[in-house]
Amino acid sequence: MDDAPAPREHHRVSAYRGWGGAILVLIATGIVRLTIATFAPLFPDETYYWEWSRRLASGYFDHPPLVAWLIRAGTALFGDTGIAVRIGAVVAGVAGTTIACATARRLSGDRAAFIAALLFAVMPLSAAGLALATPDAGLLACVAAVLHAVIRALEHPSRSRASLVWWCAAVAAQVFAFWAKYTAVLVPLGIVVALASQREW
Secondary structure: OOOOOHHHHHHHHHHHOOHHHHHHHHHHHHHHHHHHHHHOOOOHHHHHHHHHHOOOOOOOOOOOOHHHHHHHHHHHHHOOOHHHHHHHHHHHHHHHHHHHHHHHHHHHOHHHHHHHHHHHHHOHHHHOHHHOOOHHHHHHHHHHHHHHHHHHHHOOOOOOHHHHHHHHHHHHHHHHHHHHOHHHHHHHHHHHHHHHHOOOO
């Protein structure tokens, strides 16, 4: 009789280590990144990309244009401030980590989503890096969208309408990924290798 409440307590603990916990971690890390973006001074690379945003083009000397587009959108909405320069990267970072966690959940369940959220929260590149106006935030969001769309496409029969829609979404996200960083060209190569190595795919 004394052990009767245990299953309810176990369920509560499991919920915090599942999708609900993942959402809480994502919200908390988003707030931390927004705080960093608001109060930390701009780094030289960020001011370099900010200058790009004042002269929009299809590409620049060492990067594609997505980072400049995100900064231009932020400054158009919030003026010439540090948070305006970074807000696009913060939003892209939150979107990317959320999509990645949703993909982990789809592949392996709620606990996998929670673990993915924790990993993104503690990795230095994502913990602080996604608060800065760099190409990596946009790249993460786009690559996460590519992989999620591919997973969804593979869930449907290969010649179905739903599969075609998800493959088109993957291609569109891949185009944006290439506009974020040229190393995104490795993503479709990895997908091809994965598809070729798994007979059921």
